[in-house]
Amino acid sequence: MAKVQTTLNIGDLELEKAGIKLDALKGEVAVVTGGASNIGLGYARSIAAAGGSVVIADLNAEGGAEAQRVINEENGRDCALFVKTNITQEADIKNLAKEAFAKFGKVDILINNAMNMRLNGKILESPISDLDQSYEISGRGVMLAIKEFVPAMIERKHGTVTYSATQFHYAPPMVGGSIYCAGKAAATSVVFSLANEVKDTGVNVFCLCPAGVMRFDASKMPPPPPPKEGDPPPFDFSLMAAMFKTPEQNGAAMIYCLQHASELHGSGLIHNDVFAAMGNPFDPPRPEGAPAFPVGEAPRRLTDQELTMVFCYVGAGL
Numbered sequence: 001m002a003k004v005q006t007t008l009n010i011g012d013l014e015l016e017k018a019g020i021k022l023d024a025l026k027g028e029v030a031v032v033t034g035g036a037s038n039i040g041l042g043y044a045r046s047i048a049a050a051g052g053s054v055v056i057a058d059l060n061a062e063g064g065a066e067a068q069r070v071i072n073e074e075n076g077r078d079c080a081l082f083v084k085t086n087i088t089q090e091a092d093i094k095n096l097a098k099e100a101f102a103k104f105g106k107v108d109i110l111i112n113n114a115m116n117m118r119l120n121g122k123i124l125e126s127p128i129s130d131l132d133q134s135y136e137i138s139g140r141g142v143m144l145a146i147k148e149f150v151p152a153m154i155e156r157k158h159g160t161v162t163y164s165a166t167q168f169h170y171a172p173p174m175v176g177g178s179i180y181c182a183g184k185a186a187a188t189s190v191v192f193s194l195a196n197e198v199k200d201t202g203v204n205v206f207c208l209c210p211a212g213v214m215r216f217d218a219s220k221m222p223p224p225p226p227p228k229e230g231d232p233p234p235f236d237f238s239l240m241a242a243m244f245k246t247p248e249q250n251g252a253a254m255i256y257c258l259q260h261a262s263e264l265h266g267s268g269l270i271h272n273d274v275f276a277a278m279g280n281p282f283d284p285p286r287p288e289g290a291p292a293f294p295v296g297e298a299p300r301r302l303t304d305q306e307l308t309m310v311f312c313y314v315g316a317g318l
């Protein structure tokens, strides 16, 4: 794999470390929505490195064009296509399909991954337009893409549809932004309903929940607000790096899931479970006697504020 100079925030791919063969997706064509940054970019690069072709659908024209260039150069073949797409617009989705079929002749895999990560406020503090936008991207955008690509998959009795879900609404009390969770819940419901509709057609449907994927840089975190009396001690964000997985590691988890799509049909997995199934290839050995994360006798769950800070200030476009 060629090392390519780029302004994109990328690292080395991790497929071989996870025991995934570089022809695992040979001949397969995937559409990745939101493929111009972070998780989606990790998926797009991993798919191409595993021998597949990839169509990146994203609003971000600059990042998408650069992703196309990087992936083609990394793999030394014409295996990536960027199509500027707003997934909430039916005309854009139709254009995406037209371009994808013109270039690669088929689409085998649809990865619904786009989201505006800044739509993560609280219900009582957000304008209703935020909820509309959250549903528009997560509910409407996912359904439009499904309606465009799945019929041809059913016809060919071959295809996979997946969604980048969140564990926040699986595990109440909701700890992420409420507007964000509402949109994610809508899309997850659409995807699981589709799993029922396409049962036994040769199309497999599952959700993969990334759960803390970013190249985390503690120095980019804003200073904490002045503590109030009774507040817990401020959280040391430098500890966060140990909690996060990179987009490349998460990309390897997606390839593993795509290889096991028929077993996963109708289910949702948090990526740590995928890593466990792969034999935990990315867990650094813990030095002897080192405490489990976070440091302390009773590991504490991150507060809403800490989580919201991470997703507000660092989440998008890493």
Ligand SMILES: NC(=O)c1ccc[n+]([C@@H]2O[C@H](COP(=O)([O-])OP(=O)(O)OC[C@H]3O[C@@H](n4cnc5c(N)ncnc54)[C@H](O)[C@@H]3O)[C@@H](O)[C@H]2O)c1
Pocket (backbone or CB within 6 Å): 033, 034, 035, 036, 037, 038, 039, 040, 057, 058, 059, 060, 085, 086, 087, 088, 112, 113, 114, 115, 116, 117, 137, 141, 164, 165, 166, 167, 184, 209, 210, 211, 212, 213, 214, 315, 316, 317, 318
């Ligand atoms: N980062 C995490 O740890 C995490 C955890 C759980 C779920 N997720 C989900 O994974 C997905 C990717 O997250 P990320 O951290 O890579 O986010 P990100 O903000 O880095 O990437 C999202 C991408 O979607 C694109 N996008 C936004 N609106 C769009 C639209 N209308 N049409 C087309 N493209 C659009 C953006 O331009 C961006 O490139 C999201 O759906 C998110 O909810 C992420």
